[in-house]
Amino acid sequence: MSATVATVTGLDIGSSQITAVIAEWDDDAFKIVGVGRAPSTGLRRGVIVHLDRTVNAVRKALDEAELMAGVPHDAIHVNISGDHVRSLNSRGVVAVSRGGGPISDTDVDRVLRAARAVSVPPDRDVIHVLPSEFVVDEQGGIRDPIGMIGSRLEVEVHIVTAATLAVSNIHHCIEEIGYRPASITLSTLAAADSVLxxxxxxxxxxxxxxxxxxxxxxxxxxxxxxxxxxxxxxxxxxxxxxxxxxxxxxxxxxxxxxxxxxxxxxxxxxxxxxxxxxxxxxxxxxxxxxxxxxxxxxxxxxxxxxxxxxxxxxxxxxxxxxxxxxxxxxxxxxxxxxxxxxxxxxxxxxxxPLNVAGMMDRVMGPADAVALGLIARADDVAPTSRRRDGEGFFHRLSSRIGEVLSEFL
Ligand SMILES: Nc1ncnc2c1ncn2[C@@H]1O[C@H](COP(=O)(O)OP(=O)(O)OP(=O)(O)O)[C@@H](O)[C@H]1O
Ligand SMILES: [Mg+2]
Incomplete structure (x- = not known):
């Protein structure tokens, strides 16, 4: 995870258009300060097939957003999609380390790692591991097991994988312009975070x-x-x-x-x-x-x-x-x-779009949901202050877990 930065950028690399949105954290919401767009001709059905064209379009969209914002873009959060993306549900089970004692962060990490230990072919990358339910001993439907008493911890997760080549091309594309992606998110998850x-x-x-x-x-x-x-x-x-x-x-x-x-x-x-x-x-x-x-x-x-x-x-x-x-x-x-x-x-x-402010006349269209959602998910701007009270537990948990798992993914 990147360090706290002044701005975040949502970069939607789409098949017809690249959209870059720069936002600043302003008290209690992300405020849009710059928007840039460029026609996209280097993708086929969501997948980069022409790197140079895509790099040029990304650069153009980012430059335009930066010019409007008057501040440099910083952490770039980018989407991934395509019919190479697969998802599966998996379960993990572990014995709680202090059997019968309170469940700790470490137990949660261990059970998530166990759930993630499905066999993924060498040409695929895991991009998300999202818990849907924890079970402590026989009791299911638990959202946050930390602190609960039990001896057996189980989790059900939704795992999203993508073709390694598609992921590497996204990395290449952002590296070509001198950055590393701060995160790569499945397009629909980003869209969901903008509008739900x-x-x-x-x-x-x-x-x-x-x-x-x-x-x-x-x-x-x-x-x-x-x-x-x-x-x-x-x-x-x-x-x-x-x-x-x-x-x-x-x-x-x-x-x-x-x-x-x-x-x-x-x-x-x-x-x-x-x-x-x-x-x-x-x-x-x-x-x-x-x-x-x-x-x-x-x-x-x-x-x-x-x-x-x-x-x-x-x-x-x-x-x-x-x-x-x-x-x-x-x-x-x-x-x-x-x-x-x-x-x-x-x-x-x-x-x-919910959860963002500023320049809404420029980003109100349904096609902007992915770029705005990438910003709404970003957790590298003032992380201690930006969380909203009403934000879903699993959303928070999965971003916490994302940090833990990032070293494995
Ligand atoms: N007002 C509109 N009426 C009809 N179609 C529209 C309208 N606005 C955009 N579109 C269509 O939506 C599509 C572009 O949508 P969007 O920007 O969400 O796609 P993308 O993110 O570039 O592509 P993808 O997600 O498939 O990689 C184009 O086919 C465009 O013609
Ligand atoms: Mg799209």
């Missing part, structure tokens, strides 16, 4: 981040992460569908999606026709916005159906009382929440 309240996590909630090349899903219940998944379909597929369906170049299709797109054709009944440029020397045409929506709808429906399949893998899918929260650029499609409600059969809302 403790109550959401407690009640049960799914976060669905509809990006460009990927849709990431995370499911929480009882303040613990239960399931994570990455689906290799996103907004880029919608653009491709529009390009093919309307016979227009990709750039034009993207523009049409952003300016005239909707998830349901009833929503655009009263709008005028859309200008659709032709491919090559073909002439531009006017197309009804209903046609545009009728191309977007089935693809978005497919994305939410795949997300539902993942949510249903968590054996608690029918207990998600706080519903689902959409983040990522794809959440900006008008009508996306209605469509998601219909498919998921859950209350759905668009994620709004």
């Amino acid at each position: 309240s403790d109550r959401d996590r407690e009640m049960g909630v799914a976060v669905i981040d509809v990006g460009s090349g990927l849709t990431d899903v995370a499911v929480y219940l009882d303040d613990a992460l239960r399931h994570t998944a990455t689906i290799a379909v996103g907004g880029r597929n919608i653009t491709n569908d529009l390009a093919i369906g309307l016979r227009t170049p990709i750039d034009a299709a993207e523009e049409i999606k952003l300016t005239a797109g909707a998830a349901r054709s009833e929503m655009v009944a009263d709008r005028g026709p859309v200008d659709v440029p032709g491919v090559g020397d073909q002439e531009a045409r006017l197309v009804s916005p209903r046609v545009v929506a009728s191309i977007i709808e089935p693809r978005l429906e497919e994305i939410f159906m795949m997300a539902k399949r993942e949510i249903d893998k968590a054996p608690i899918a029918d207990m998600l009382a706080a519903g689902a929260v959409l983040t990522g650029g794809g959440a900006g499609i008008p009508g996306a929440t209605d469509l998601a409600e219909r498919i998921l059969d859950l209350p759905v809302r668009t994620g709004r």
Whole structure:
């Protein structure tokens, strides 16, 4: 873990855009002081495939954020995603060292190490070990076992692993600009930390981040992460569908999606026709916005159906009382929440960033949730003062444990 620093930077390396957000700790919240963005052309479905292009885009986004902030960026917290990411649940059991005595920090470290001792192939790195429940002797559902009396300590954890190559490329990319990443976090965990309240996590909630090349899903219940998944379909597929369906170049299709797109054709009944440029020397045409929506709808429906399949893998899918929260650029499609409600059969809302202040007009969009969440998770700014009272226990514990485990990961 890095030493206490003056600013923290959330760096979202996305398939369509790199976003850098610089924040300062200000009394009781992170205050955004700089935002920089650069188009991303060096990733395929969340994974860096072209290092130079990615380094240049990262540098551009960081420079822009720094210029706006008027202070240098410091600790860089970065995301990871891609369909190479896997997650599994594991358990660890240890005898409490002072049998029958109070459980200590060391016992918790030992049991977490035991749970982490699953066989991970040599080409994969463990990126998160997140406890969901402790069991002391026969009593389960314990959140903080430290100080409790018992002789047997058990823990259930959610382990997230990623391809070593993908992790190394993120390291390379940040090292190329002269830094080391302060942390690497799964994109959905960061998005969740930006838009979920403790109550959401407690009640049960799914976060669905509809990006460009990927849709990431995370499911929480009882303040613990239960399931994570990455689906290799996103907004880029919608653009491709529009390009093919309307016979227009990709750039034009993207523009049409952003300016005239909707998830349901009833929503655009009263709008005028859309200008659709032709491919090559073909002439531009006017197309009804209903046609545009009728191309977007089935693809978005497919994305939410795949997300539902993942949510249903968590054996608690029918207990998600706080519903689902959409983040990522794809959440900006008008009508996306209605469509998601219909498919998921859950209350759905668009994620709004919590826990940060300043420049919110520049970072309010659902696509900024990952960069803002990386900041919300950062624990290297004034660590003694920045913790909020209401912050979830497992969140705090996992960041503490992260420190302990960092030497092993
Ligand atoms: N208002 C909007 N309406 C429709 N689509 C949008 C809107 N805003 C952004 N998008 C789409 O969202 C996608 C970009 O989202 P985001 O920035 O979350 O992706 P990313 O993080 O770059 O990619 P990934 O997470 O897949 O690596 C693009 O496909 C873009 O066209
Ligand atoms: Mg993204």
